[in-house]
Each structure stands twice: as C-alpha cells, then as structure tokens.
Amino acid sequence: MLDLSSRHIDTAKLLEAVNWSETAVGSREGWSPSLQLATSIVLSSGLPMALRWGPDFIMIYNDTYRPVLGDKHPWAFGRSACEVWPEVWPEIGPAHEAILAGHSGPLFFENRSLLISRGAAGSETAQFTLSYSPIPDATVPTGVGGVLVSGVETTERFQAEARLEAAEAKARATANRLAAVLESTGDCVFVLDTAWRFSFLNTQAREEIAYGRDLLGGNLWDEFPHAVGTVFWDNYQRVMTERVPATFEAYYPPPLATWYEVNAYPSEEGIVVFFRNINERHAAQERQSLLIRELHHRVRNTLATVQAIFSLTVRSATSFSQFSDAFTARISSLAKTHLILTEDEQQAASLHDLLRLELASFENPRSRRVRLEGPKVRLPSEVAVPFAMAVHELTANAAKYGALSQPKGHIDVTWDVRADGEAQSLHLEWIERDGPVVHAPTHHGFGERLLKRMLTAQARAQVQTEYRPEGLRFIVDLPLSR
Known part of the structure; x- marks a missing residue:
C-alpha cells in the first residue's frame, strides 16, 4: 500500500494515488486536454515546475520541485496553493489572480526574496528566479485554466554572492584602512607585484620619486634603470626570491641624487618597500x-x-x-x-x-x-x-x-x-x-x-x-x- 506521508514518494505515484474527485479539479476522467497536457509537461520536466490549476490553484508539481516545499511534501500535492503557501500568498496571489483572469501575460522574477515556512526551523528568507506563465484552456470562460510556475531556487547562490560581496567589501575596507595607514606614515611606501610592477604608491612616495610620472603598472627596473645591478637590485631580488626582509642604506644617482634608508618585506602580492630620504642625516x-x-x-x-x-x-x-x-x-x-x-x-x-x-x-x-x-x-x-x-x-x-x-x-x-x-x-x-x-x-x-x-x-x-x-x-x- 502506498504511504502518502513519506517525503520520498515521487510525484508520478502521487498523481495516481490522489483522489482527484475530492478536489476542485474533479476526477481525472473529466480533465480538459489542456490540464492533461500541462500535467504531463510538468511531471516529465527536469526543471522545478508546479502547475496551479483553476480558481483554487490546485498544485501539481514534479520531483525537482519537492526541495522547494521541504516538509510540506507530499501533503501539498493536490492542495490549493493559497493553503500550501499562506505566508506568501498575499504577496504572490494577486499575480496568479491577474493571469488566471486573463489580465496579465507571463511574468518573470530574478532572485525574488520570499519569507517562507517549509520546515521545523520555521520561517526563512529564500530567493527564487522563476516565471509565471498562463496555460490556455478553451473550456473556461477566461481562456486561461491555470498558472505554470517554473524556475530554480537561488538562495544558496544568492547567499554565496552576498558572502562574496561582503568579503570583497571587507577586503576593500581593509585595503582602504591599510592605504590610510600607509598614507599617514611618515615613510614613503610602494608595493611591487611578482612581475616588479608598481601596484601601490602612497603620496609621499609619489612626491619623492615619481616626478610627475604615473608609476602604477610600470616596471621598477624600467622606471629606475640606474638601480639595476646596485645594492637596490641585490636586496630587492633577495626579498622577492628568498622571502626574507632586508634593511639597507643606499645612494641613488641623479635625477634623484638622494641617500635612502630602505626596509623591504615580502608580501602576498610581491614585496612592500618602506623608504625615507636621509640626505640631511648623511x-x-x-x-x-x-x-x-x-x-x-x-x-x-x-x-x-x-x-x-x-x-x-x-x-x-x-x-x-x-x-x-x-x-x-x-x-x-x-x-x-x-x-x-x-x-x-x-x-x-x-x-x-x-x-x-x-x-x-x-x-x-x-x-x-x-x-x-x-x-x-x-x-x-x-x-x-x-x-x-x-x-x-x-x-x-x-x-x-x-x-x-x-x-x-x-x-x-x-x-x-x-x-x-x-x-x-x-x-x-x-x-x-x-x-x-x-x-x-x-x-x-x-x-x-x-x-x-x-x-x-x-x-x-x-x-x-x-x-x-x-x-x-x-x-x-x-x-x-x-
């Protein structure tokens, strides 16, 4: 005997087991061709689909729609949608009514948030990308027999995107705080990626060494060729390859013509360099x-x-x-x-x-x-x-x-x-x-x-x-x- 309370029962068996004569749609022998065709399409589809038929919006859905219902399956099969989803029906019901009355065409919603209740945990906010489509039926006065709901739940993806956006916002905030700290320090600071390209320079560094040039994205050795083969080259190479910090003092010839005290450290991006002009000290x-x-x-x-x-x-x-x-x-x-x-x-x-x-x-x-x-x-x-x-x-x-x-x-x-x-x-x-x-x-x-x-x-x-x-x-x- 079929256990109609089992959450694992498939919807094809439910279609046979439900006593449809006790519902608003009546026995299956009296179903219109449109209803029979729509039911066949829903049950055979690999996408989550639900048919809501007649003035009571009786629900017929497929197996891939079952996770949307949670604990409401299999009880929801053959019942009115407004009975199954009382918590959201005031929000989605008017759209169904308009389609059924022939006042509205198909509707599409992307990442629509709905506060639903589908398990012991109580209410939860879920996101769905779905469409509401009218099902033509010549046997009813309005010419529309029901509403076909198709789509996917995007809650996990939405939450993942929200987490990613929050992480990116946090990373941006951290980067902004770090940039603010680097701007407020008395030292000149620049960051190099592993290809020796400038990815950051604070204001002090731009004023000290840029001389009006836009160094961001530029290669260190191309922008400062006199540093090649010098103590700058030796120490920066060691920091980049051996991933150890270096501290040194060195003179850079004209046009800078300046003595610098340099502290270079390995970073995830490449290396970060703190330096200061020590001409006066020298x-x-x-x-x-x-x-x-x-x-x-x-x-x-x-x-x-x-x-x-x-x-x-x-x-x-x-x-x-x-x-x-x-x-x-x-x-x-x-x-x-x-x-x-x-x-x-x-x-x-x-x-x-x-x-x-x-x-x-x-x-x-x-x-x-x-x-x-x-x-x-x-x-x-x-x-x-x-x-x-x-x-x-x-x-x-x-x-x-x-x-x-x-x-x-x-x-x-x-x-x-x-x-x-x-x-x-x-x-x-x-x-x-x-x-x-x-x-x-x-x-x-x-x-x-x-x-x-x-x-x-x-x-x-x-x-x-x-x-x-x-x-x-x-x-x-x-x-x-x-």
Whole structure:
C-alpha cells in the first residue's frame, strides 16, 4: 500500500494515488486536454515546475520541485496553493489572480526574496528566479485554466554572492584602512607585484620619486634603470626570491641624487618597500666626521701653540711671577678663541669678534679709544687661532708700552678683502697714535717672535712692523680660503 506521508514518494505515484474527485479539479476522467497536457509537461520536466490549476490553484508539481516545499511534501500535492503557501500568498496571489483572469501575460522574477515556512526551523528568507506563465484552456470562460510556475531556487547562490560581496567589501575596507595607514606614515611606501610592477604608491612616495610620472603598472627596473645591478637590485631580488626582509642604506644617482634608508618585506602580492630620504642625516654625519677630523687637527695645532707659548714665555720671563701672569693671559686668550669656534657650526670666527674679544676692555663711552672698521670677514679655525693670538700680543704690548698705556692713546684697526688671483686675502692694518714716542727695539721680544712664528708658519701670512715715533703700525696680509 502506498504511504502518502513519506517525503520520498515521487510525484508520478502521487498523481495516481490522489483522489482527484475530492478536489476542485474533479476526477481525472473529466480533465480538459489542456490540464492533461500541462500535467504531463510538468511531471516529465527536469526543471522545478508546479502547475496551479483553476480558481483554487490546485498544485501539481514534479520531483525537482519537492526541495522547494521541504516538509510540506507530499501533503501539498493536490492542495490549493493559497493553503500550501499562506505566508506568501498575499504577496504572490494577486499575480496568479491577474493571469488566471486573463489580465496579465507571463511574468518573470530574478532572485525574488520570499519569507517562507517549509520546515521545523520555521520561517526563512529564500530567493527564487522563476516565471509565471498562463496555460490556455478553451473550456473556461477566461481562456486561461491555470498558472505554470517554473524556475530554480537561488538562495544558496544568492547567499554565496552576498558572502562574496561582503568579503570583497571587507577586503576593500581593509585595503582602504591599510592605504590610510600607509598614507599617514611618515615613510614613503610602494608595493611591487611578482612581475616588479608598481601596484601601490602612497603620496609621499609619489612626491619623492615619481616626478610627475604615473608609476602604477610600470616596471621598477624600467622606471629606475640606474638601480639595476646596485645594492637596490641585490636586496630587492633577495626579498622577492628568498622571502626574507632586508634593511639597507643606499645612494641613488641623479635625477634623484638622494641617500635612502630602505626596509623591504615580502608580501602576498610581491614585496612592500618602506623608504625615507636621509640626505640631511648623511650630511650631518659628514659634518660630524669633518668636525672630528677638524678637532683632531685643532688639538694637534693647539698643543703645538701651547708648547710654543710655554717655550717662548719661559725664555722671556725674568721671574716666575712674570711667567705665570704672561702664560695665564695667553692661555686664557687661546681658550676664548676656541670657545668662539666651538659654538660656531662652521668652525669659523668673526674677525670683528676676535678683535673685540681683546680690545673691548679699553673702550670708553666718553672717549673712543678703539676704532674697528672693515667688512664682515669670517676666519676658519686654522687662521682664527694664530690671528687671535697675534691680536692678544698686540693688545698686551699696546697696554704696556704703546698707545693704550696713555689715557689719550688710540688704536685704529682697519681691514678689507682683496683679490689674490683666484683666491682672496685679508689686508689688515693696526695703527697706534697719541701714545708714548716709539723707538725701534734693540732686540726682538717674545711678542714679536710669537707674531712672526704663528702668523707666518700657521696662517701663511705676510707681516710688516713699522716703529714710527707717533705710534706702532702693524700690517698683515693673510690668505683666505675661497
């Protein structure tokens, strides 16, 4: 005996088992040719099909339509569609009514969402791509006997597409967040695929290396041919092939002409490169190296200067007290000069500042005893030290024996810069007046010996001393670096 409650019973057997005389369509012997033909088409079709016949839309469907019904099969076979689908009939019923009344032609729906109930799990939203087609029947007044429903359930595909779209949206959001992070970083960043094509550059990278070019899609080695065979090539190749990170510093020649600090990492796409312009840092390192070399040179010169000062002071001193005072004053003057040089980034000193360092104590607001006049000149350390020592000796000599030893004595220091072939030289004159009558010395003292030794030996200067009765005149011509 046929079990009409089994969910596995096929629809061909149901067609024979149902007592159609108890339904609105009546016994099969009285079925119109249209109904018989439509039933045969539905049951033999490989596509999900359901026939909804007559004013009650009695349902006849095939086996491939059974999954749409779920637990409602086989109960639904031979029953009214509005009874089978009460949850959606208010939504789909009007279309069926319009077709059956002859007011509407075929209808098509793609991925139509319907809230249906077909199992113990309760209501669910399902998607269907389907068509409603009128079935002609000459035996009914409207000429339409029923509605043929055909189509497929697209819920899984729709959900898969929705999941894919959500995943793509998430990926886009992640990519946008990553791009925002890469844009906000202080580093320049670009990404290369496995074919060495640029797939991403942040704003900093475009400003640093693109120079108005659109590098996206371009090949790294074509766009930057000077990198081939260099440390850039070696490290990027290693990151791409061995899948290990690399950190290095390298110089890229013109047109970039820049030192870069580079960090390259393997990525799923190829490699990602973080880099930054370190020209300023390299320049600072070069300046630091230069300063260290200059410091070593200056220390050697300073030790030689101190040794010369000590030796000559000892020879000229007549007592320990005289030696101590003279040696201390000269070392103090040397220390002040070095302080000026140390505080200057270029290791140079202003000529005017060196003069004022020794002569400022003799300036009087009521009587201008010292006049300094000349253009701005900066002396490098190798010239500034011997020049400052010479000024100290001239000042000390003027205070003891020259113009500064008398209340009305004056000193004029004037200078200018003169062309000396392709180089330049400083011409300076120290002129004393209104002091004691000057007599040429019978022997050369310490000051004169120090002047000649330091200015001629260390600064390559030419010096001339004139012992005029009205005052000392000292002239120095000192070569300057261009």
